[in-house]
Amino acid sequence: MASAIVTGATGITGNAIVHHLCKDPSYTKLYTLSRRNPGASDPKIQHVTIDLQGSADNMATHLADISAEYTYFCAYMAHEDANELCRINGTMLANFLTALEKTGAIRNLKRFILTCGFKQYGVHLGNCKQPLLEDDPLLENDLGGRGAGAKWPPNFYYTEQKILRDAASRHGNTWDWIVTLPEDVLGYARGNFMNEATALGLYCSVSKLLPGSELPFPGCKAGYFAFNTWTSANMHARFCLWAAAAKKEVGNNVFNVTNGDTQSWQDLWPRLAKRFGCRVPQPMFPNGGIPDTPGYMGFDSKTVRMPGAHPLTARAEDLGVSHNPSTEETPTLFLQIDPEKWAKRPDVNDAWVRLRDKYGLDQTAWEGATWDFLTFALGRSWSCVGSMSKARKFGWTGYADTWEELEETFRVLEREGVLPSAERLKADFEM
Template identity: 65%
Template structure:
């Protein structure tokens, strides 16, 4: 009967893992590690205060008496500086692993599951080869003659693999993409920003729902990852016979596009899709943005020669975000904020929802012009059969956000506006 440790239990992926561990009768004890209590009230769950930014000795004291067969590591710290992000997150993980050794907890450890993401492939840097596969070359050092910015997942994976080799236990790294889910008090969620955008558009005269991004993105295909399907995968990977010491894409299993999702959003929120949405008639100029990205080359550059694209604009142009309605600019407009304030007060919504919503992430997701499709073949071949419908998962997240008072009640919104 295994026990489990979950770090980052207050986050979207971590909280989903805890929820699924609670449901799994084979787990007898679950330790949630974070600076604040995730609030799980269940006899199997014990919260332990842990500051992952502390040094090894301090963490060892906080972890005294704790051990588990399976560890699910979902914590990370963001920074605008990729070098600092790399340093901080490699240190978080290495110090935590060293603390486990200090208290002897690694002797019980069988498998360590590290949550990473599609930044592993450089999807945040520009156009990538499709589909993304786990054995694709890494964007590190001077790969392809380009000096790539550090990707902290690589450092974490190296730290983890070395610790596992020394401790004689196994590791698994998961790569989810654009996670859909809910965690109380956590607004770092693509669905939150999309839902707020739709709700305010509904309450704006005319109730039009323009797609903020560009036409290429509207017709591109992408994959998303439900926090629930990721949690189920993590529990599978913790014990699947052949999964040890491997990296896996984890997506819902379907392919989606905004050309399919956006009309569904309009219908759900009672909005109208503008006619000639991508014409020059368009939307107010001050809402649009063309944002050249800091990196000089697309990750597709690594595959240019083999694909016969060495001098093709798909490889040689500057990675750029293009938006006809920039979510960050839009969210700061006085008229938009007046509509939000009216909704917030009318329905008693969370006071922090608007300012904490990840408008910058939505700007990136909608402004890129490249697809992000990850192959699930590797996991499927080892017996993984999980599947989730992306639209259903998005709706489920909206409903949770409504229950928590982050989004207005849908039926009331559609009735009142």
């Protein structure tokens, strides 16, 4: 029988992994590590309150007598500065591994699973070569000919993976590692509103109460028609458990982990409108939906020109597009409705208060919603499609329908009092 350690248990990916470990009869003991207790009630679970930003010695004190064959590392600390992001998250992982060495728990480790993401490919920097493959070159060299000495910004996923590889090597590779790369994770963890579904569901619910019940797509026209892949937190958790128990050849590999379908907002957005009882605007992009144009019907728009170059420039020569203007333009986000300004509008807040009071909704969800994440998720003009071929070749067969996973996440948010019931919303506020 197996045991596991899960760090970042209060986050969306960590919470889902804990949930699936509890259901797996092959695991008899789970240690959840986080600064606050995630509140999961299962006799398998022993929670350890720990600050992963602390020293290795401090962690070792908290982790005394704790040992497991499998570790699922989902801890993450956000920071706007790329260098600080590397330092903070690299230090957390390095100190945690050192703590396991100090307690001796590292000797019982069989496989260490680290959750990263599609920033591995630079999707946060601009357009990348599609589809995204795990053996694509890392963005570590000169920045696409943009001047002598210009470099790609540091990537904290690269930092973490080097730390993990080096730690395994120090121990003679007696244990191995797996890195997962999910994208735009759909899921829920109580008290954690850093996810796309919460902000999206709130936007749709409030839009139902605004004049005309229209649901304009906040982002750009190109992004509306681009293709993307999403990752259900439950799908990711199932993959992690499969990867932990998979054959030896699976170890020491990086894997894309997506639902397995390819989706786009052009398909999802009309479904969202129907679910929340809203109208699809005609036209959706009256001002063209391109950078530096006015906002939708009087709303504030937002244009963000990003520093650096499209990651595609790193592959331009071998792709034969070195002199293609699309590789030379500045990466730009555009939103015909700025989500952050939208959420501060008096009419929007009045509509939210009506919903909150009528359905007893959670005010902290509104205050903690990550509108800035929608800026990136909806404002980008480029596709983000990750191939699942590598995982399939190793035997992974999991699949999830992205719309069904998004709708299931909404149902959970309804049960938790974050969103109103869509059925009640439509019945109470008929168009």
